[in-house]
Amino acid sequence: MVHTLANPCEYQEEIRKSRFITLAAAADSPAAAQAFIDQFSDSNATHNCWAWKVGQQYRFNDDGEPGGTAGRPILAAIEGQGFDQVVVLVIRWYGGIQLGTGGLSRAYGGGANKCLQAGERLQLVERVHCNCHCYFAELPRLKARLSEFDVLIEHEEFTAQGVDLNLAINPQRFDEFAQLMADLTRGRELLSAP
Template sequence: MPFTLAAPCEYQEIIRKSRFLTHAIPVETPEQAQAFIRDISEPGANHNCWAWKIGDLYRFSDDGEPGGTAGRPMLTAIESQDCDRVVVVTTRWFGGIELGTGGLARAYGGSAAKCLQGGTRLPLVARIQCRCHCHFSELPLLKSRLPALEALLESEHFDGLGATLELALPEEQLAELQRLLSDITRGRSQLQIAR
């Protein structure tokens, strides 16, 4: 099961007098990942190398290090830690001793892996999109029960009678939500799965 981070984390290491400072955060979109990279990068450092992975999308950068020695090993660390929806940035201040291509790959990949290992991880649960309609009097009770079903309220659209709720929840909770919805609405409202 893939994981993401519950909160930002960081890791620092000195390798042959070079300082490596790694930051990692959870992200939902490539735009969030790129914004974090811009915000956390240190202009005074020699290199700000990074990698991110969101589902099937990924990008990485060596930021001036020899090709394939920073960004790719960092992406490999993300994948080997079974992480998704994360961005990792490693900032390097050169200490005067060359590490060689193998040393750089180990330093960047290792720093990224250690940073992710030190963070609090959350399992990524595949969710199914669905919708339902409830009268105003039924909404508070239904909404209060959603957290117990691990259901996320993504949006609600109000009309003259109540609201249509757009939900995302784990597949194994669908039957329980349908039963709850039927009980609350006395069978009037049915859960519709978004295709």
């Protein structure tokens, strides 16, 4: 099972007078991950090291630490705990005592691990995307049943004739939901598998 974070989380520790703050959050796209990094990086800190993973895409950055001692261990923590669509930022204020390459790897990777372990996990479910239309009178009945079928509304656009919906559906529940749509719209709206 693959998970993301339900809510942002934080972990702080001091290692040999260096202060580390680890921040982690869900990121459903590379742009969202970069926006998180840009928002929470501290320009007064000595280093802002980070990693993110979104599907098959990933990036990491050592931000001036010796190569492979910060970003790579953070990414290893993300992958090792079965996370996807997650960004982790570790901010370090240097305390005057060098940690060595092994110590840095343990500090960055360990902080990321502890932060992710403390976070609330949310299972990622594969979804198929489809579009449908319903009349205004049908919309409240439809919305009342969405969670029952594990369906998310990605976008809704109100028109003169009703509402156009972009939906994300758990593929295992697609046929059941297609039947519900046919019933609610009296056969007018038939969903077909993509």
